Amino acid sequence: MSSKNTKSEALFPHQLDPSNHRVKIDVHGRIYPLEAVMGAAYTFIDRAYVYLEGTPRDHVTVHLRPKNGSLDPAGAETLAGQFQNELLNAALRLRVARRNQKLQEYIVSQALYGANPQAADEAIDQELKDILREAEEESGADDPRGITLSWEEKYGKGKTKAKSDADPNQV
Amino acid sequence: MPIRIKFEPLIYPEDAVRRAAEAFGDSVQVRLETAPGAIWAVFEGEPEDGNVYDEFCNFVIAECRSPES
Numbered sequence: 710m711s712s713k714n715t716k717s718e719a720l721f722p723h724q725l726d727p728s729n730h731r732v733k734i735d736v737h738g739r740i741y742p743l744e745a746v747m748g749a750a751y752t753f754i755d756r757a758y759v760y761l762e763g764t765p766r767d768h769v770t771v772h773l774r775p776k777n778g779s780l781d782p783a784g785a786e787t788l789a790g791q792f793q794n795e796l797l798n799a800a801l802r803l804r805v806a807r808r809n810q811k812l813q814e815y816i817v818s819q820a821l822y823g824a825n826p827q828a829a830d831e832a833i834d835q836e837l838k839d840i841l842r843e844a845e846e847e848s849g850a851d852d853p854r855g856i857t858l859s860w861e862e863k864y865g866k867g868k869t870k871a872k873s874d875a876d877p878n879q880v
Numbered sequence: 881m882p883i884r885i886k887f888e889p890l891i892y893p894e895d896a897v898r899r900a901a902e903a904f905g906d907s908v909q910v911r912l913e914t915a916p917g918a919i920w921a922v923f924e925g926e927p928e929d930g931n932v933y934d935e936f937c938n939f940v941i942a943e944c945r946s947p948e949s
Binding site for chain 2: 743747748750751754758759760761762763764765769774776
């Protein structure tokens with residue numbers, strides 16, 4: 710595959726493949742997470758054919774081919790620049806979404822609680838019961854020596870009686 | 881000669897590629913081959929639309945963005 714670097718290589722790390730009318734963009738995996746790359750790629754699928762390859766932790770190579778066919782160096786530069794901008798946009802949105810996730814969950818839960826507080830209370834009660842039941846089941850399963858059992862549960866009344874019936878003088 | 885497109889499992893979930901293969905099953909003969917570190921979409925025959933392979937890749941990306949993935 711013959712490819713040449715465009716003049717704008719210093720700005721955008723991309724290459725133009727004139728024979729296939731494709732532009733290839735290398736994305737650093739430590740700067741842009743895969744979700745951001747995928748998000749940016751998704752916004753381009755209406756105007757370009759997109760193919761991704763590489764290892765997300767290291768780098769991802771994005772191949773773009775415009776759907777209208779031809780691609781000259783200027784068009785390649787524009788397409789690569791637009792993709793880089795969209796990539797930055799997607800990465801920023803992802804970061805903001807992660808930062809505000811707890812706040813969003815809180816707002817939604819408050820909105821749901823305000824809409825129907827009785828149902829919300831019942832749901833919370835049910836969730837607490839489920840958590841307690843699971844905890845009890847787990848504690849029983851992880852207690853092979855019966856440490857959490859009471860004395861009566863562990864030894865029973867029969868054994869108590871048998872012990873009390875034994876000869877008190879016998880040592 | 882069949883056309884083979886490689887999908888990296890670290891980038892593309894297998895479910896997304898599978899759903900794309902199911903969606904394109906009517907227009908082109910496609911089967912999936914899984915190997916360690918690769919999912920191959922193998923296209924047999926001559927499709928009417930020459931862009932079908934690129935459309936397939938776009939479809940996979942769209943599937944990756946769907947809530948099911």
